[in-house]
Amino acid sequence: MDMNIPTAAAFCTGFGQHDTHKDTGEPYDKVTFSDIVAMAENPPQTPKAQAQWTIASRYCGWDARVFEVQRDRGEFGLIGLDFDGTAEQPANSAKEIGAALRAVFGEDATRLYYSSSRATEANPKSRVLLPLADYIPGRDWSDTMEAIHQLLEEHGLRPDPALERAAQLIFLPNRGEYYRHSLKGVAPVDLTPDHPVIQRREANRAARLEAERAAQEERVWKAAERRARFHETGLESPVDHFNKAHSIEGLLGRYGYAARGNGRDWRSPDSTSGSFALRDYGEYWVYMGSAMDDVGRKSAAGYPTGDAFDLFVYHEHGGDYKDAVRSYSKEAGLRSEPVAKPSIAESKVVPPGDERRADVPRNGGFGRLESNAAFMARLEPSDYLVDGICEKGMTYAITGFTGHGKSSLMLYLMLQVATGKPFANQEVEQGSVLFLAGENPDNVRRQWRALCLAHGVDGYDLPVFWHDGAFRISQSLDALEAEAAKIPNLRLIIGDTLQAFFEGESDNDNVSMLNAARNFRSLSRAAGKPTVIIPAHPAGKKADKGNLVPRGGGAFMNEIDGNYTCWREDEIVTMHWQGKHRGSYFEPLDFAMPEKAFPELADTKGRQHPISVVTHLFDSDKRRRAQEAMRKETDALRAIHANNKISEAGLADALGASKSTARRIKERLIKDGLVKKYARKLELTDEGLEVLSDAES
Template identity: 25%
Template sequence: MLSDIKLTSGIGQYHTNEPDKAIRTPYLTIGIDDIRCLVDNPQVVDKTQAQWLIPSTLPSRNFKDQEQNGQYFMLWVDLDKNPPPLTDLAAIMETVLGGADYESYNTSSATAENQKARILIFLDQPLGFAEWNLAQEILNDKLEALNIIPDRANQRSAQLCYLPNKGQLYRSQSKREGVFFNPLLIWAKEIDSKQQMLEVERLALEVQQRITMAKKTALKLSDAPNLIGAFNLAYTVQEWLLSAGYAQRGNSFRHPHSESGSYSATVKDGRVNALSSNDPLYTDGKGAHDAFSVYATLFHRGDIGAALTTAGNDLLTIGAISYNKALQIEWANSKTDTEQNKQHANNEPQPFNLAKFSLNGSSKKMRDQMLEDVFVLPDIALLGQATVIYAAPNTGKTLLTLHLLIDGIKQGCVGGNDIFYINADDTHKGLVEKLELAEQHGFNMLVPRHKGFEADQLSGYLGSMIANNDARGKVLILDTAKKFTDLMDKKVGSKFMESAREFVSKGGTLIMLAHVNKHKDAEGKSVRAGTTDLVDDGDCAYMLDAVSESDDIKSVLFSNFKNRGDVASELGFTYSTAKGQQYVSRLQSVKQLNEQQHAAAKQAKSIADQMDRDSFTINAILEVLNRSDMLKTDLVDAAHKESCISKQKLNKVLFDYCGSDFNRGHRWYIIPGNKNAKVYSKLGHFQNMKKASADDYRRAKGL
C-alpha cells in the first residue's frame, strides 16, 4: 500500500550518511501519514534542526545515485516569491491536479506580506528520475503560466524538501480523499511534448555536429580570418563539453563536479552559457563561450597561447598538413611579392575623406521611409517614435495608456494587428482582464513566459524584425520597461536603447512605461528611476502625476519634458477609484479634463507640490494648534521651540496656508481677538499630511 511507502528523511541540512563524508548519521524515513501529521501539527524548531525529506525511497543524498536508482513517490512545489494565499492556491491545485490529493502549508519564513508556501503531491505509482523530473518541470510550468513563480531547484534529484515548521505565519490546506496523483495519465500530452522537445534539441545539436565535421574535412585557410575562427567552424561546443565529462539533457549540460545535479549550462547558437558558479565555464554574466573558448578553458585551464598551439598543430588540418604548417607556407609564399608590387598605386590605401559618409542624394529614399505624424496615443505618443511615460505606482499609467490606445484604435489612427502590448508587470487576474480588452479591440497582448515569449530576448526580437524589414508600422508597448532591461545599469540600459533606436529608425514605434523613485526631489517633483538612457535616447517623455483624489475620483496630469513632435505639453484626466469595481468599469470612467478643469488640476498640482515641500513646517504648526488656538507670536515661538525651524520660515508658511478654503491648501484661519490680536485656529476637516522625511526636515530648516 502507498501508505506504507517510506521516503528518505533527515534532520538539518548537514545530516548525511554518504560514504565519502567524515561524519555520518543513518538517514531517517517518513511515511505519508507522518507527513500529514506534521502538516496538522508542525514542528517548531530552528531550521538547522528542521526535518526534511527527499521524495524518493532510495536512502541517498547523492544526485547521481538518485538519478540512476531513485524511486519517486511525490511531487512538490516551493513558493518563495509572494505566492497567493493557501485558500487561493487550493482552487488552483484542484485544476492543475485534476482533483488529486495534496498537502500545502506555509514555510517557517512566511509572513503576512509574503506567504511563502510548499505543496506536496503524493503519487499513485513510483517514477524513475527521468519521468519524475519531467513531471516536476511540467508542474512548475503550469504554475508559472499562472504567474505563480516556483523555485525550480525542486527539479533536482536530491533536493531537500523541508517539512512543516511553524514560524511567524503558519496555515495549512489539505485535500485527503484518497485520490493519489498519476502524472503519466493526467499529463500524458505534456510529458510526450517535453520528451519530443528534448529529442529535437538533441538532434539539432547532432545536425550541427555533422555540419562542422564536414567543414572540418574541407577546411581552407580562406574560410576564416584566424585560427580561432577556423576552430569554431570545425568543432562544436557540445563535443568539447562531452569530452570533458559533461552530462547532456537536450541542449542543456551538467558539469562533472556539480553538487546540485542541475543541468545549468545551455548551448544556443553555437555558444554555451553556464549559470552555476561551480562550473569552470561560469562567467558571471560576462558572455557565453564559443567552441574554442570551451576547449581553452576545460583542456588548457584558460591558457589561450597553449590552446592555440595545440589546436593549430594537432586539431586542425588544411588538406594533409596541420593548420599551423599551412599558415607558415602561405606566409612564406607571400614574401615572394616584390616591394614594387606592394607599393603599386592600385593597392595603396586611399586617403581618408569624410565625404564618403555623406548622405547627400539619399533624401528622397529617406523621405519615402518617413511615417506621417499619426498619434498612437492621442496627443501623447507619435507613430515612429520612442516615448517613455514615468509615473508612481497606482497613478494609473497602465489604465490611461490602455484608454488612450483604445481611443487611437477607434479613431483609426493605428491598426490593432500591428500593436503589441507586452504586459510584464501584472497579476493573473489583471492579465486576464487586459487580455479580454485586447481581444475586444483587436490588438495583441504578449506576456513573458507564455507561448515562448521571453522578456530578456526583446532586443533579439527587435533585431529580427529589423533584419526582416518588418519593423515599419509595428507598435510595441512595454509595461513596464524595467522588465526588459536593467535601468540601474548604464551599460545595459544604453545597449537596450541602441536596439530600440534602430527599431524606431526602421519605422517602428516604442512606448515604455516606467517608474519613479519613492522620494521626490528638493522641489517636490517626481524623480525618474534608473539611469537617463530611456529619456536620452527617446523622442518624447512624460511625467504622470496624481493631482488630487476625492469622492473616489482621482485627477492626474501628464507633463511633457521632452518632445520631437507636436505633442501636448500637458494633458489631464480623471478616473474612478471606487473599491470593488471591475477593471473595465474603471477604464470606462476615464475622462479627459476640459480647459477649465485642466487649469484647476494644474493649480491643484502646484498647491500639492508646494505643500509637499512645506509639509514638515505645516505639521510643526499643526502640532501646536492641535492643542489649542493661539496668538501668532505664541504660536511661532512654540513651533520654533519644538521643531527648531526658523521663525522666518514659520511666519512665511503661516501666511501662505491661512484661509478658509481647505481645497486650496489652507490649513488654519484667523479668529479676531481683543485689540486686533490675531488668534490662529486649525481649519476643520483636516486630513493628515504625509509623514515628514529627513529631506522635509532639512528643507524646513533651510539646510
C-alpha cells in the first residue's frame, strides 16, 4: 500500500516499565513508525516486564521519561490510543474503533490497530497509532490529546486518559493468546487549524480561561465576605477552617470522582457522558458540564464552581449549607453561628480598603445602571510612587535577560523608596518596601548589602521587609495580605521573579499566566495601594533587545499595567518599556552599574569578588562613559589582533575588567562586524582593522 507516512521520523523507545537511564545518562534508542508496522505484522512474544514501548516524541535524552521534560522539549509525531477495558465493561471492538476514527480523522487517515498482549476475544484490549503530518510541541500535547479523547468519547469510545500525559509509555505490538492487527489509510493526520481536534482544543482553552477567570473572581469575593464577617464578629469562619484542613484532591477521591491522566481533571460519579469536566485549581474547582449544577455556585461565566467545603456540603449534607456549617463547627470545636449561603447576585461586601467602590457589582455580572455623574464621581487623579514613572496601586513587570541587571535595578529602586531619595532624578514618595526574594535569595542578600555599602547607607535600619524563598501565592494570599497589613506605610512590593513564583505547569498556558498576574495584582490592593513590580525573564536564550516581554502567555501582559525593560551594555543599564505601559511616556533612563569589590563581602579565604551595583547615570556622565566604552572596545581589538587565541580571562586582564564585561565587549564586536570567530580563534575583519588603525593614529 502506497502511504504518505513520515517513515523517517524516529521516536523514543525502551524495554520494560522499569527501563530508566537516569543513572547512566545515556539517551534512549529510537524506533520509526515503519519499524512498528513491521512489529505488528510479526510481533514478538515477550513478558510485559521486558516488552518494548515508545513515547510518541522524538526527544530521546536520558530524561525522556520525565513528564516536565517532554512537555518542555518534546515534539510529538504519533497519536497513541489505548483501549483497555474490564470484565464488567470490555474494551471497544475493532469495528467500533474504526468507525469512530474515520468520523474524527477521515477515511484516509493512516491508523495501525493491534491487540495488546492481554487481550481476549471477550475483552479485545487494543492500541492504535496514527502518524502525524507535522509535530506537535510538548506544551500543546496534553490539551491536544484531551480534545482527541473527547471527540472519540462522543462517538462511543472509551480511550485510556493516561495517554494525555506527555511521557506516558505506549507498549508496542506483543503477541498474546488473542492477537489481531490491521493497517488502514493512506495519509498521516494533518491537524490544521480548522481540524475538529484543534478547534475543540482551542475551544476548551478559551472556555477554561473564562471559567477560571470568573471562578477566581468569585473566590476572591467569597473570601472578602468571610474576612469582613470575621472583622465584625471576631469568629473564625468554619469554611476557611475546613478548607485549610482538607484538599480538593483528597475530597474528590473520597467522594468517588475519577482522575484523568493529567491529575487535574476529574469525572463526577454522577456524570452520564463520562467526561472529565471538573478541573482542580488547588484552592477551588470549576465544573464545565451539567452533572454538578447543584454543587457550589454558578460563576458569572455560568459554570459551577466552589471550594473543598462546597463538596462537603453536597456530598455529606445533601446540599444543606447551614447544616454543614453547624455540623463542622461542632466537629472542629469552633464558635460560630450558621449563616445563610452567600448569593453572588446579592453580594455587596467589599474588602477592607476598597469601601469607595461599594456599589460596584463584584461578580463580573450585571449590577445596576448609574448616571454619568455617579460613574465619573469615582475618577481619581494619578498618584505616583516615582513621579511620571510608577503609579501607586499599579502592577508592572520589568523584563530583562540574565545578567542585565533587573534585580539590581529593583534593589536600587527599593533603596530610593526606603530613603525617600530621587530615582532617575524623579521625586519618590518615601515608604516601606516588601521584597519577595523567590529567586536565589542568597545572591539577593549579597547584592543588597553591596548596594547599601556603595551608597554609604547602613541599610539595617531601613523600612525594608523580606520573604526568603518562593512560595505559592495563591495558597498564601490571606496570610500574605495579613502580614503586609502590619507593615507601616507600605509603598512598594517586589516579587523576584515571575518564574520563581509561577505556579502553573507551563508558562505558555494563558490560564496559568493569568493566575500569576492576578496573584500579584491582588497585592496592589493592600492599604496605601502599593506599587507591585515583578522582575521577569523573557522568551529565548539569546539576548535580543527587541524581545523584552515576559516569557509566557499573552494573558499575563493583558492583566498587568505595564512592562518595563532592562538592557545592559557594559556598565550602562537602560530602563524603558516595551509592549505595554499605562501612564505618562518617559524617555529611556540610563543607569551606571559598575562592578565593585567590598572587604565586608570577602569570601572565607579573604578574596573580594566584584559585585554589580547601580547608581543613577546623570547626563554629565554620559560622554565620559561613552568614551570609556569606546576605549575598552579599542583595547579589546588591540588585544585580539595581538593574540587571536586569547581567552576571555586573558581579554579581561587586558581590559582591566571582569570576565563577564570582557565577554559582552567581545560579543558586541562580533555583532558589529569588527571581529569574526572561527573554530577557537578570533580575527579582526577589514572593518575592525580600519577602526583599530584610526584609533592608533
